[in-house]
Amino acid sequence: xxxxxxxxxxxxxxxxxxxxxxxxxxxxxxxxxxxxxxxxxxxxxxxxxxxxxxxxxxxxxxxxxxxxxxxxxxxxxxxxxxxxxxxxxxxxxxxxxxxxxxxxxxxxxxxxxxxxxxxxxxxxxxxxxxxxxxxxxxxxxxxxxxxxxxxxxxxxxxxxxxxxxxxxxxxxxxxxxxxxxxxxxxxxxxxxxxxxxxxxxxxxxxxxxxxxxxxxxxxxxxxxxxxxxxxxxxxxxxxxxxxxxxxxxxxxxxxxxxxxxxxxxxxxxxxxxxxxxxxxxxxxxxxxxxxxxxxxxxxxxxxxxxxxxxxxxxxxxxxxxxxxxxxxxxxxxxxxxxxxx
Amino acid sequence: xxxxxxxxxxxxxxxxxxxxxxxxxxxxxxxxxxxxxxxxxxxxxxxxxxxxxxxxxxxxxxxxxxxxxxxxxxxxxxxxxxxxxxxxxxxxxxxxxxxxxxxxxxxxxxxxxxxxxxxxxxxxxxxxxxxxxxxxxxxxxxxxxxxxxxxxxxxxxxxxxxxxxxxxxxxxxxxxxxxxxxxxxxxxxxxxxxxxxxxxxxxxxxxxxxxxxxxxxxxxxxxxxxxxxxxxxxxxxxxxxxxxxxxxxxxxxxxxxxxxxxxxxxxxxxxxxxxxxxxxxxxxxxxxxxxxxxxxxxxxxxxxxxxxxxxxxxxxxxxxxxxxxxxxxxxxxxxxxxxxx
DNA sequence: CTCCTCGATGAAAACCTTTTGAGCCGCTGG
DNA sequence: CCAGCGGCTCAAAAGGTTTTCATCGAGGAG
Numbered sequence: 001x002x003x004x005x006x007x008x009x010x011x012x013x014x015x016x017x018x019x020x021x022x023x024x025x026x027x028x029x030x031x032x033x034x035x036x037x038x039x040x041x042x043x044x045x046x047x048x049x050x051x052x053x054x055x056x057x058x059x060x061x062x063x064x065x066x067x068x069x070x071x072x073x074x075x076x077x078x079x080x081x082x083x084x085x086x087x088x089x090x091x092x093x094x095x096x097x098x099x100x101x102x103x104x105x106x107x108x109x110x111x112x113x114x115x116x117x118x119x120x121x122x123x124x125x126x127x128x129x130x131x132x133x134x135x136x137x138x139x140x141x142x143x144x145x146x147x148x149x150x151x152x153x154x155x156x157x158x159x160x161x162x163x164x165x166x167x168x169x170x171x172x173x174x175x176x177x178x179x180x181x182x183x184x185x186x187x188x189x190x191x192x193x194x195x196x197x198x199x200x201x202x203x204x205x206x207x208x209x210x211x212x213x214x215x216x217x218x219x220x221x222x223x224x225x226x227x228x229x230x231x232x233x234x235x236x237x238x239x240x241x242x243x244x245x246x247x248x249x250x251x252x253x254x255x256x257x258x259x260x261x262x263x264x265x266x267x268x269x270x271x272x273x274x275x276x277x278x279x280x281x282x283x284x285x286x287x288x289x290x291x292x293x294x295x296x297x298x299x300x301x302x303x304x305x306x307x308x309x310x311x312x313x314x315x316x317x318x319x320x321x322x323x324x325x326x327x328x329x330x331x332x333x334x335x336x337x338x339x340x341x
Numbered sequence: 342x343x344x345x346x347x348x349x350x351x352x353x354x355x356x357x358x359x360x361x362x363x364x365x366x367x368x369x370x371x372x373x374x375x376x377x378x379x380x381x382x383x384x385x386x387x388x389x390x391x392x393x394x395x396x397x398x399x400x401x402x403x404x405x406x407x408x409x410x411x412x413x414x415x416x417x418x419x420x421x422x423x424x425x426x427x428x429x430x431x432x433x434x435x436x437x438x439x440x441x442x443x444x445x446x447x448x449x450x451x452x453x454x455x456x457x458x459x460x461x462x463x464x465x466x467x468x469x470x471x472x473x474x475x476x477x478x479x480x481x482x483x484x485x486x487x488x489x490x491x492x493x494x495x496x497x498x499x500x501x502x503x504x505x506x507x508x509x510x511x512x513x514x515x516x517x518x519x520x521x522x523x524x525x526x527x528x529x530x531x532x533x534x535x536x537x538x539x540x541x542x543x544x545x546x547x548x549x550x551x552x553x554x555x556x557x558x559x560x561x562x563x564x565x566x567x568x569x570x571x572x573x574x575x576x577x578x579x580x581x582x583x584x585x586x587x588x589x590x591x592x593x594x595x596x597x598x599x600x601x602x603x604x605x606x607x608x609x610x611x612x613x614x615x616x617x618x619x620x621x622x623x624x625x626x627x628x629x630x631x632x633x634x635x636x637x638x639x640x641x642x643x644x645x646x647x648x649x650x651x652x653x654x655x656x657x658x659x660x661x662x663x664x665x666x667x668x669x670x671x672x673x674x675x676x677x678x679x680x681x682x
Numbered sequence: 683c684t685c686c687t688c689g690a691t692g693a694a695a696a697c698c699t700t701t702t703g704a705g706c707c708g709c710t711g712g
Numbered sequence: 713c714c715a716g717c718g719g720c721t722c723a724a725a726a727g728g729t730t731t732t733c734a735t736c737g738a739g740g741a742g
Contacts, residue, residue, distance in 0.1 A: 008466060010728060021692045026730060036690060053465040057401035058728030061697045066398065068444070087428045094449045098458065103409070103467070105444050108435045117439060124394040125349060126444070233633050292574050351698060362722045367700060377720060399698030402727050685742085692735080698727105705722080712715085 009050040017050065018042040029054060068103035069315060070127045072118060074134040074141040076110060083230065083258060084286055085304065089155075092308035093131065100316055102128075109141055119144050129315050131308075134158050137199035151318040153311045157201050166318065168310045168329045172202050172283075175300035175333030176209020179253045179281040182298075182335055184213070186279055188251035194228040194238040194263055196255045203230070206255045206283060224249075228259040235259025239266035251279040251341070257289040257299055264293050264340070279341035295339035302333050350391040358391065359383040370395060409444035410656060411468045413459060415475040415482040417451060424571065424599060425627055426645065430496075433649035434472065441657055443469075450482055460485050470656050472649075475499050478540035492659040494652045498542050507659065509651045509670045513543050516641035516674030517550025520594045520622040523639075523676055525554070527620055529592035535569040535579040535604055537596045544571070547596045547624060565590075569600040576600025580607035592620040592682070598630040598640055605634050605681070620682035636680035643674050 015025040020039050027035045028043040046052070060066050071093045073086070090106070097104040105127055109118050118141065122130060129151040134142050135158075142158045146165075154167040183191050193210045196203025211221055224246060226238035235254060239262065242249060254260035260282035264274060272278045274295055282290060285301035310329055317324045356366040361380050368376045369384040387393070401407050412434045414427070431447070438445040446468055450459050459482065463471060470492040475483050476499075483499045487506075495508040524532050534551045537544025552562055565587060567579035576595060580603065583590060595601035601623035605615060613619045615636055623631060626642035651670055658665045 011730095012728080022729080023692060023694095023731080024690080027691090030730080034690065039690080053461075055402070055728050056465075056467055057398045057407065058697090059730075060398035061396070061402055061699090061728080062730045064697080084425070084428075087425075087431075090428075090431060090447070091449055094447050098448070103444075103446050106431070106435050106447050107439070108432055120394075124397075126397055352700095353698080363699080364701080364722060364724095365720080368721095371700080375720065380720080396698050399727095400700075402698080402729090403700045405727080683742100685740100687740085688738090690736090690738105693733090695732080696730085700726090702725080703723095706720085708717105708719095710715100710717080712713100 008055075009052045011052070011054070014043060014046045014050060014052050017046040065319075066103075066126060066128050067101075068105050068127045069097065070105045070107055070122060070130040071097075072107045072109060072122075072130055072132045072134070072141070072145075074109040074115075074132070074136070074139050076136065084288060085256075085258075085284060088286070088304050089133065089308060092305040093312070095305075096309045096312040100312065102316075112140070115141050115144060119148075122148055122150055128319055129153075131155065131311050131315060132158070135200045135202060137201075151315060153315045153318070155307065155311060159201065162328070164327075166314055166324070166327050168307050168314060168331065170202070170302040170307060170331050171333045172205035172302075173209040173212075175283060175302065175335075176206040176253065176255075177213045178209075178333065178335045179283065179300050180210050180213035182337075183251040183253060183279055183281060183341060186251070186275075186341065188279055190224075190246060190249045191251040191253065192224040192242045192246055192249045193226075194235055194242070194252060194254040194259050195225055196230045196259075197227060200230075203255055210253055228254070228256075228262070230256050230259060232258050232262040235262030236266045237262075239263035240270075243267075243270055243272075249278065251281075253281050253283075255283050257282040257284040257286040257297060260297055260299070260340075261289055261293050264297070268294075275339065275341050281335075281341045285336050290336075290338065293340070298338045298341040299336055300333050301336050303331065307331055349396075350393045352393070352395070355384060355387045355391060355393050358387040406660075407444075407467060407469050408442075409446050409468045410438065411446045411448055411463060411471040412438075413448045413450060413463075413471055413473045413475070413482070413486075415450040415456075415473070415477070415480050417477065425629060426597075426599075426625060429627070429645050430474065430649060433646040434653070436646075437650045437653040441653065443657075453481070456482050456485060460489075463489055463491055469660055470494075472496065472652050472656060473499070476541045476543060478542075492656060494656045494659070496648065496652060500542065503669070505668075507655055507665070507668050509648050509655065509672065511543070511643040511648060511672050512674045513546035513643075514550040514553075516624060516643065516676075517547040517594065517596075518554045519550075519674065519676045520624065520641050521551050521554035523678075524592040524594060524620055524622060524682060527592070527682065529620055531565075531587060531590045532592040532594065533565040533567075533583045533587055533590045535576055535583070535593060535595040535600050536566055537571045537600075538568060541571075544596055551594055569595070569597075569603070571597050571600060573599050573603040576603030577607045578603075580604035581611075584608075584611055584613075590619065592622075594622050594624075596624050598623040598625040598627040598638060601638055601640070601681075602630055602634050605638070609635075616680065616682050622676075622682045626677050631677075631679065634681070639679045639682040640677050641674050642677050644672065648672055 011022050011025050015022045024039050025043050028040050056067055094104055107118055109115055131153055132145060133155045137159045145152055156169045195207045198204055226241045228234035228238035254263050267274055267278055274280055282297045282299035285299040290297040290299045352363050352366050356363045365380050366384050369381050397408055435445055448459050450456055472494055473486055474496045478500045486493055497510045536548045539545055567582045569575035569579035595604050608615055608619055615621055623638045623640035626640040631638040631640045
């Protein structure tokens with residue numbers, strides 16, 4: 001037996017040392033008001049002296065709370081995880097949850113098998129709640145999760161009805177407007193757009209922002225928009241296609257930095273100077289990318305850290321059963337100017 | 342109260358329905374041999390009928406096992422997580438652990454504060470074991486973890502004494518030899534190397550492989566090696582430096598695909614054709630990168646999925662307290678030929 | 683002085699599972 | 713026929729915490 005045979009101290013031990021009962025010690029730990037200052041101090045001292053740490057299992061057993069939440073990424077294309085955006089979200093989640101002392105159980109859902117597993121797990125009462133990242137249209141997982149009696153906060157708008165759901169979204173549309181207006185303000189006349197895959201709502205919202213900023217109808221949209229699939233390679237290809245379709249283009253709004261990096265490569269190869277000939281604006285403001293393209297990329301910042309932080313905060317409120325004021329939060333986006341536009 | 346007021350069934354309920362005692366039901370669940378076929382069937386039927394799921398907390402309380410393991414990434418430079426390699430490892434970990442039905446608690450350790458938190462958590466008995474990724478020299482976290490009475494499996498060799506440690510490493514040195522020999526076999530005469538940061542053992546091992554394959558002494562190494570810091574930008578710069586130092590170079594072995602992508606850009610800008618003028622071999626065989634560089638990158642494959650799978654397997658053995666045969670495992674690397682060399 | 687009230691405390695129940703020690707039953711060997 | 717044994721089963725204890733309910737003591741009001 002590896003695991004700490006040095007008998008970890010129990011609450012009983014703490015109580016004994018502090019000269020109080022287990023009940024009182026427990027009250028101190030849970031910051032109950034009904035405890036005398038002396039008792040409080042004695043218990044705290046004992047805790048410190050013994051290096052006491054509450055036994056999570058015992059606590060979970062009686063409180064019917066696990067102290068863990070699931071962080072679920074539903075994504076049929078595993079390779080999308082190569083997007084640094086994903087790493088950033090995980091990192092933010094790990095940090096935000098650690099800060100409130102709850103365990104993060106990461107679940108990556110790719111296949112129907114994974115969905116079934118996730119269903120079992122979430123229904124099995126192994127977590128108190130969940131943070132769900134499911135950007136795709138008609139994602140089966142969302143329907144599954146919706147039926148569960150489990151507090152859930154979504155990242156962005158999941159597809160389908162939003163009734164009774166809690167979510168924290170970025171202002172994708174607003175950011176797209178910002179980007180497009182900026183290009184207009186530079187005097188650009190032929191502005192095109194590399195969109196994300198249109199089965200993701202964030203991509204749609206960005207496209208809509210672009211479209212309203214320019215007042216385009218459906219036909220016009222078809223002429224000046226290409227889907228880049230949120231990948232670098234896709235950005236490259238979409239840019240080529242647009243150069244062919246709209247030879248005189250002088251500006252492009254790209255719906256993600258990763259795609260923008262690809263688009264810049266294409267423009268470079270095509271001999272177009274950025275920003276002189278073509279102004280480029282990305283989306284995400286993913287620093288590791290945007291600061292290292294040539295030229296550095298002007299981009300719309302969406303603060304993922306902030307988004308995740310809000311999601312966690314919101315979920316904790318749900319768990320405390322406070323009646324939560326707002327169910328949908330929209331986080332602002334801002335334009336970060338660098339050299340590409 | 343959101344959380345399942347539909348009173349989840351307990352083992353008692355299952356036992357009652359199956360017409361046996363709690364003890365027998367428990368034995369069935371834990372696959373004890375001492376149970377009659379009839380009882381077994383009855384219990385299984387009851388479990389299915391009631392949709393019973395064991396209560397993790399209660400089980401943890403009595404078995405003194407949490408059913409969770411920590412996956413710890415220690416990395417002073419948070420931005421390194423932009424490396425897709427990191428995402429891949431996390432993904433592999435999540436999958437491998439889910440397969441054996443244990444929860445993965447992800448811990449990202451950047452600062453001394455994080456270290457303290459990790460220490461508290463790991464010492465607090467919240468997990469049964471840990472998988473530790475700590476590639477850097479003199480990482481404080483390793484010393485901390487070493488002292489804990491906790492089964493741990495390391496990814497790669499952590500710095501310092503390896504006594505009594507369990508680890509699963511990739512054959513970095515062997516892979517580097519493979520890459521270098523390949524370049525030699527192509528008839529290349531002036532082969533240089535872009536290394537990773539030399540406070541990481543994997544980078545050192547790769548450098549050593551390069552060095553032994555070419556039989557270089559210290560001075561020679563200084564002449565033909567540049568540190569690219571395992572970043573794309575670093576790869577770019579290192580390549581420039583090498584072009585200046587060794588104008589006649591005709592091959593380069595780059596210690597990571599991300600750096601190789603940067604190096605290719607530099608070579609391209611310098612007007613060197615790949616592979617005609619300069620042959621390039623990367624390391625990692627990170628498909629999302631290697632297949633999309635121009636030209637596609639020849640690279641040394643290290644199978645991270647496999648590595649993590651082995652780590653999990655090994656840790657489970659440790660937990661079962663089986664005396665484990667080998668303490669250090671070395672995973673082979675292979676050369677994947679594409680067009681860059 | 684007595685009766686109440688109120689705040690702090692303690693004893694004990696409850697949470698759900700695993701595991702131990704004992705019991706039961708039917709059989710075999712003497 | 714009996715002792716003993718082997719195979720299953722059960723009752724009960726154990727695990728560490730929170731929480732309810734009762735108790736105790738002090739202080740205030742009458």
